[in-house]
Amino acid sequence: MPRPPQRLLSPEIITEAAIESVDETGDFTMPGLAGRLKVRPSSLYNHVSGRAEIVEFMRARLMAGIDVTSQSGSWSETVAALASEYRRSYAEHPRLIPLFTAHTVQAGVAFGLYNALAQAFSDGGFEPGETLHAITTVDSFVLGSALDLAAPEVQWSSGPEVNNAMKAALATSGKNPERADAAFEFGMRVLISGLVAQLPTAH
Amino acid sequence: MPRPPQRLLSPEIITEAAIESVDETGDFTMPGLAGRLKVRPSSLYNHVSGRAEIVEFMRARLMAGIDVTSQSGSWSETVAALASEYRRSYAEHPRLIPLFTAHTVQAGVAFGLYNALAQAFSDGGFEPGETLHAITTVDSFVLGSALDLAAPEVQWSSGPEVNNAMKAALATSGKNPERADAAFEFGMRVLISGLVAQLPTAH
C-alpha cells in the first residue's frame, strides 16, 4: 500500500493517542499506539524520537493547560489560585502522573507557572531563598496530592492493627476523587496559612 | 551443575539486590538481578511471584525502616518528627520512589506510621475527618518532597523567559541533596504552623 493522500501522523496526534491510552489503561506502548492510529510501530519514529519523547510531549501538553493569569487580590490568594490551577490540570489525567515521576522535569515547560509563583512570593515579601523553597513546597504538595488522586480506592481493611484514632478517621472517608479533592482543599488551607505565618510582618 | 549446597536465594536476598540495582542505575530487570546474584532469571520465580512483588517488597522494607516511637512533647512536634522520619527513610534510597508511584500503596505496610499520625492529630484536637485529611496532606507533601530529592540537578538555564523574581530565587539554589533538604525543612515549618492554625483553640 502506498503513502496515503492525507498525513496520518504528527507529534500532536501521537501525543493525543498516548494520553487516551494512559487514561484508559494506565500506560502506553508503541505497538498499542500504532494500532490505535492504524499504522505500523515503525511509522511513529518519523515524528517522535521515541517513547521518552512522547512522555515529555504529554508533560508539556499538560503544563501548557495551566492558566497563570490569575491576578486577583493578595499574594496568598494568587498562590492558592495557581496551586489549584496546577492541580486541576493534573487531575484531568491523573494516570499520567506516575509516568512523569521517572524523569525530572526539563525546565522550560513550566516557566509560566514558576514565574507567576516567584512573582507572588516576592510580592508577599519573601526573600529569594525563601521564594525558591516556597515554590518547591507548593510543587511537592501539588505533585503528591495529584498522585493521591491517581491512586485507586484505598483498601484499608480495618483490621485489628488499626488504632481507634485511625479507625475513626477512616470511617469518614468517602470515595475518590471526592476524598482526594477534600484532602487537597484542606491541605491548601494549611499550606497558605502556614506560608502567611512565615512572614515577619504576619505576627 | 546440580543444586548448590547453600541456598542461593531468598525473597530478602532478591529484594536487597533490587535495591542495590535501583540505587546504582535507577531501575532493575529480572535478568539484571539474576546476573547480580549469579543465577538464571527463572530461578527468581521460586522465591517471588514476579517483578511487581519485588517492588512491593522494596516498599515494605523501606516502610519497615520508619521509627514511629517518637513520643516527645506536643502533638505538633510528634507530627514533625514522624514526617521527618518518613522522609529520611525515603531519602536513603531516593531512586526507589518513582517505582512506588505506579501502584497504590497496599495498606498494611504503613499501619505504624498512619496510626501514630492519627493518634497525634486526634490528641491535638482534630476531628476524625480532619485527621484523615491531615494525614493525607503530610503524606502528599513527604512523597512530593522525596521525588524532588530523586530529581537530578535542575538545569534551569536562566534564559530570557525567566522573570526577575525567579532569577533571584534560582541564584540562591545550591546542589542536591542540600537544596532539597533545605526546601523540605522550610516546607515542614510551613506545614506544621499551618496545621496548628487550623485548630479552633489556636487563635
Added chain:
DNA sequence: ACCTGAACACCGTTCAAGT
C-alpha cells in the same frame, strides 16, 4: 526444594526499501 535451559509473547528501536 530449588536451580536450569528452552521457549514464548511482547516491547522499543533501527533501517533499507518502497512510493
Added chain:
DNA sequence: ACCTGAACACCGTTCAAGT
C-alpha cells in the same frame, strides 16, 4: 516526506527436566 516490513536486542514469565 513518510509509511512499511523485516530484523535485532531485550524483557517478563512459564514449565518440564534435572538433582
